[in-house]
Amino acid sequence: MIKTTPIPDLPFETFFTYQQVTDFLQALAVARPDLCKLDSLGSSREDREVHLLTLTDFASGAPEDKPGYLIHGNIHAPELSGTHAALYTARQLVADHEQSDLLRKVAFYIVPRLNPDGAEFVVTTSGRVRSRTDRTHLEPNTLYQKDVNHDGLILSMRQKHPDGPFVADPEDARLLIRRKSGSQPPFYRVLPEGEIHDWDGTDHLLVEGRSFDWNRNWSYDWRPEPEQHGAGDFPFSEPEMRHIARFIHAHPNLFAVLGYHSGPNAVLRPPSTGSDDDLDEGDVRMMEDLARIGAKHTGFPVIPVVKYHDDRTRDINLRGHFHNFGYHHLGLFVFEFELGIMEN
Numbered sequence: 174m175i176k177t178t179p180i181p182d183l184p185f186e187t188f189f190t191y192q193q194v195t196d197f198l199q200a201l202a203v204a205r206p207d208l209c210k211l212d213s214l215g216s217s218r219e220d221r222e223v224h225l226l227t228l229t230d231f232a233s234g235a236p237e238d239k240p241g242y243l244i245h246g247n248i249h250a251p252e253l254s255g256t257h258a259a260l261y262t263a264r265q266l267v268a269d270h271e272q273s274d275l276l277r278k279v280a281f282y283i284v285p286r287l288n289p290d291g292a293e294f295v296v297t298t299s300g301r302v303r304s305r306t307d308r309t310h311l312e313p314n315t316l317y318q319k320d321v322n323h324d325g326l327i328l329s330m331r332q333k334h335p336d337g338p339f340v341a342d343p344e345d346a347r348l349l350i351r352r353k354s355g356s357q358p359p360f361y362r363v364l365p366e367g368e369i370h371d372w373d374g375t376d377h378l379l380v381e382g383r384s385f386d387w388n389r390n391w392s393y394d395w396r397p398e399p400e401q402h403g404a405g406d407f408p409f410s411e412p413e414m415r416h417i418a419r420f421i422h423a424h425p426n427l428f429a430v431l432g433y434h435s436g437p438n439a440v441l442r443p444p445s446t447g448s449d450d451d452l453d454e455g456d457v458r459m460m461e462d463l464a465r466i467g468a469k470h471t472g473f474p475v476i477p478v479v480k481y482h483d484d485r486t487r488d489i490n491l492r493g494h495f496h497n498f499g500y501h502h503l504g505l506f507v508f509e510f511e512l513g514i515m516e517n
């Protein structure tokens with residue numbers, strides 16, 4: 174008799190710490206070693222593994238000999254639902270294996286938490302950071318988030334301020350709402366719990382130092398600060414981005430990539446700069462058709478990245494973005510699901 178270990182449950186009550194992500198992936202790999210293999214793409218700056226789960230029916234052929242589909246999540250630190258979505262996808266592919274031949278035909282490469290350090294900061298403190306903070310050069314008059322009273326949380330504080338963008342909600346003064354023209358004082362601004370470095374006593378404060386956005390750190394059409402906010406010092410200056418770029422280059426069997434994010438609902442496709450005219454016409458049709466399948470299942474609209482903006486009237490032209498890197502450099506069909514949990 175073959176002894177089987179059940180595949181692990183995926184609870185949705187809380188977001189996962191790094192240890193919980195690791196435990197879940199290990200449990201899945203132990204339960205179905207015929208379908209799952211757990212590796213690391215490399216280490217993060219703070220020495221956590223960037224986990225890679227390879228999912229395929231190994232008995233039907235090596236993953237490199239099959240078309241490959243890469244799924245990643247949580248490149249942006251607060252977008253923790255991306256990790257859960259990637260883990261859920263992995264679990265579902267395993268659970269459905271008996272009724273589907275997908276894992277016999279395709280190799281899935283799943284990187285559920287591309288940014289383990291940033292995500293750990295967010296999940297353990299509730300602090301806010303786009304991808305990572307830079308504490309190597311502290312700027313004067315800058316408030317750096319810190320759990321000052323050691324209660325395990327970085328909380329927000331309201332402060333009366335003539336230029337503050339908020340007013341108290343007339344129905345419940347514990348809540349703040351956006352200030353509008355005609356709103357009456359007092360006005361408030363909101364600051365995170367933390368410490369002001371080298372304060373000059375004025376209230377001209379910046380919050381956090383330099384910000385990095387790892388989805389602006391890719392090598393296609395990369396532009397430095399200040400032209401592209403969050404770009405980093407040079408393409409692939411961030412070790413985690415180097416790890417996944419090396420993996421992508423070493424796997425010519427890849428045909429498509431899906432990233433999970435948590436901005437306002439959308440199925441995003443290339444281009445992230447320019448227009449559809451810069452893309453092959455057949456590719457646009459193919460990506461649009463595939464994205465529409467995602468739209469049908471999610472109810473989200475299909476939007477090219479360049480149009481992913483509130484009013485859709487102007488182009489946002491994100492430089493060094495993953496979509497253009499994947500499509501223009503490597504001919505990959507690239508998508509992102511914006512899961513809509515928070516503002517992006």
Ligand SMILES: [Zn+2]
Nearest residue numbers: 249252434435
């Ligand atoms: Zn994002």
